[in-house]
Amino acid sequence: MDLQAVVQLIGNVGFPIALSLILLQTVLVKFNQQMDGLEKRLAQLDKTMNLLVKTFHQSTSKTAIRQDKKETD
Structure with missing residues (x-):
């Protein structure tokens, strides 16, 4: 807002409203x-x-594969 617009606003509506x-x-x-x-x-x-x-899903799937291998051995 430029200075001229502010001055015009104050003149039109008053200082508190502006x-x-x-x-x-x-x-x-x-x-x-x-x-x-x-x-x-x-x-x-x-x-x-x-x-x-x-990452969590990849980790849990790797853990499940390892457990399956241990169970089959």
Whole structure:
């Protein structure tokens, strides 16, 4: 928001309302930035969890194969 727009806003609606709108815009911008960061972290967490599940399944299947071999011997 440029200075001329702020001055015009104050002239049209008054200082308290203009200040409230500026603060609201600032809060919304920061909130959106935090949400974007959270979205990236959740995507990384999802990838990590999928990798852990895949590794767990591979590990349990190898353990089951080893136990089958021991039982047949």
